[in-house]
Amino acid sequence: MLKASKTSFFTNVPVNLIWPCAKSSFLLMYLDLFRPLKWLRYGVYVGLFVTWGFYLSVFIAMMYYTVPPPGKTWEESFHGMASYHAFGKDLPICSLGFVLDVYVGFILDIYIICLPLAALSTLKLSRRKKIGVMIFFATGGV
Numbered sequence: 001m002l003k004a005s006k007t008s009f010f011t012n013v014p015v016n017l018i019w020p021c022a023k024s025s026f027l028l029m030y031l032d033l034f035r036p037l038k039w040l041r042y043g044v045y046v047g048l049f050v051t052w053g054f055y056l057s058v059f060i061a062m063m064y065y066t067v068p069p070p071g072k073t074w075e076e077s078f079h080g081m082a083s084y085h086a087f088g089k090d091l092p093i094c095s096l097g098f099v100l101d102v103y104v105g106f107i108l109d110i111y112i113i114c115l116p117l118a119a120l121s122t123l124k125l126s127r128r129k130k131i132g133v134m135i136f137f138a139t140g141g142v
Helices: 004-012 015-033 038-066 074-078 081-087 096-121 127-141
Strands: none
Touching: 004 038, 015 038, 015 096, 038 096, 096 127
16 A cells, blocks of 8 residues: 555656646647647647646656655655645645646636637638537537
């Protein structure tokens, strides 16, 4: 059975490599669907850069704070001050995980949902078809 320190590590750190893959799949799909729209291509590139830059930097920071230094066990490292910075045991609102999940993750999700909606609003479709396609893309928000 894994101890609390290893469980906390494996539930908080690898996720920072999974989320950018999931978000990138949507952005790459938009790039494929809306390639003729130059502004959307740039928007996708910016989204990919910000997503990967942010999640990789958080991954590195979480590794720094959670992996035990040489000579320490997982338990000693988990109960040390570095772990407090990573998991916010005293003030959860200041923890790295909270900032990642709530603030930046939510903002990136809204950005990813709004990109195709803005592109669809410029297409020459009937109002009924445009609303139908927008509802299709907006289901990702659910």
